[in-house]
Amino acid sequence: MIVNRQTWSSRLTYILAVAGATIGFGATWRFPYLVGQNGGGAYVLIFCIAMIVIGIPMILAENAIGRRLHINSVDAFGGYANGKKVNPLWKIVGWMGICGAFGIMAYYMVIGGWVLDYIYNIIVGGFDISQPISAAVTAEFYETNIINSPLAIAIMTAIFVLINYIILVKGAVDGIEKAAKYLMPLLFILMLAMVARNITLDGAIEGIKFYLTPDFSKITMKLFIDVLGQVFFALSLGFGVMITLSSFLRKDEDLIKTSVITGIVNTVIAVVAGFMIFPSLFTFGISPDSGPSLVFKSLPIVFSNMFAGQIMAIAFFGLLMIAALTTSLPIYEVIITVLEEKFKIKRHNAIVLVLSVIFVVGNIPSLMATNILSDITIFGKNIFDAYDAISATIFFVLTSLFCALFVGWVLKDEAKAEIMYGTKSSKTIVNMWFYYVKFVIPFIILVVFISSFYDNFLK
Incomplete structure (x- = not known):
């Protein structure tokens, strides 16, 4: 069942590709607003x-599943393990990951459309931030140009999808690898420039204190739920990305080392992203708990009060665009690879099919969720929020739970053997990881899943 396929040209390019897949809006958009909503430093501490x-052990688990057969994220749950044929019902876990990938892309690409719309309007003067503006101005722009402009956002979303198409047609490894090789260094440079500008603002110290000083009274079950959901979102766990990317890894790669590096890089980038935002919020007296619209409604006020604010705004939203692109590419690839290998659809046809179906069934309804289709609700949520909640609360978490169970109770010694390929780590460390994934992680995930499901759909 092992498939002959391309491999990453080096460990560095693989790590860059994984870093790109895991940074995205998770670090630059979702993490900051969750920090703001959960009281700052306490959330950052628990997240780290x-x-x-949870994060690094689960990266390693999904890497072991992915590299084992060098195949797509559905068939990765098949084959033989320890001399016995794996029950075909386990492939349902792979399909759950596909559902999660579809769910996230349904609304993720729309946020990419928002970002492009901001960049366009700032450049052409449709959103003038050359002089200080008020919260009312940013709120009005957001309502008029994002919430109530489905045609404009549909066009911008289509442009973002087209950019993904151009890169994806270059191949699973070539397209993503080359994009990551050039885009990730640019992303890091832009982030560092933004941080350097923000920490030198007059009121930066107050923002840094809020961001880094834990208030232990803020640690609640909701915070734990938000943190675990963010870990899965930030690391692209539970929707086939890690399984798919690691399926292109050579057997001599050290999975432990790459998993640890991936976890550390993602954590550092997420924490650094906070330094782009919180110092400036406190400098200009803006509330940090404004939720998902934080970067769209609050940060333009900050940029309008800065020297060369328009340039800084374009750079920041450009950074968001790059982060979104390096994440959307591998998520698309999860579904495309399944169509190629499982259904023998030619790559170009698979790309067109995946991007088109998600655009029509996911992107269009999501961008209409707050206007034309605002009367349609699922579990009391509009279409956009429902895609997010169902993907993050159900599919990501349950897929990760079953990945841990698959490693611990089905692959067993084969999982440990897969990890031992190419590593200099001792068997003791691998055994500790194995029993931790087998017993502890499923319990933690299950407890948080039940609490999160209750809060989102039953409360």
Whole structure:
């Protein structure tokens, strides 16, 4: 069942590709507003701990599943394990990941359309931030140009989808690898420039204190739920990305080393992203708990009060665009690879099919969720929010749960053997990881899943 396929040209390019897949809006859009909503430093502390105790072990688990057969994220749950044929019902886990990937792309690409719309309007003067503006101005622009302009956002979203298409047709490895090789260094440079500008603002110290000083009274079950959801979102766990990307890894690559590096890089980038935002919010007296619209409604006020604010705004939204692109490419690839290998559809046809179906069934309804289709609700949520909640609360978490169970109770010694390929780590470390994934992680995920499901759909 092993498929002959391309491999990454080096460990560095693989890590860059994975870093691109895992940074995205998770670090630059979702993480900052969750920090703001959950009281600052307490959330950051628990997030960093969760990345170590949940994130890295689960990256390693999905890497082992992915590289084992060098095949797509559905058939990765098949084949033989320890001399026995794997029950075909396990492939349902792979399909759950596909559902999660579809769900996230349904609204993710629309946010990319928002970002392009902001960049366009700032450049042409449709959104003038050359002088200080008020919260009312940014709110009006957001309502008029984002919430209530379905045609404009549909065009911008289509442009973003087209950019993804141009890169994807170059191949699973070539397209993503080359994009990551050039876009990730640019992303890092832009982030560092933004951080350097923000931490030198007059009121920066107050923002940094809010961001880094834990208020332990803020640690609640909701915070733990938000943190775990963010870990899965930030690391692209539970929707086939890690399984798909690692399926292109050579057997001599050290999975432990690459998993640890991936977890650390993602954590550092997420934390650095906070330094782009919170110092400036406190400098200009803007509330940090404004939720998902934080970067769209609050940050333009900040840029309008800065020297060369228009340039900084274009750079920031450009950074968001790059981050979104490096994430959307591998998520699309999860579904495309399944169509190629499982249904023998030619790559170009698979790309067109995936991008078109998600655009029509996912993107268009999502961008209409707040206007034309605002009367349609699912579990009390509009279409956009429902795609987010169902993907993050159900599919990501349950897929990750079953990945841990698959490693611990089905692959067993084969999982440990897969990890031992190419590593200099001791068997003791691998055994500790194995039993931790087998017993501890499923319990943690299950507890948080039940709480999160109750809060989102039953409360």
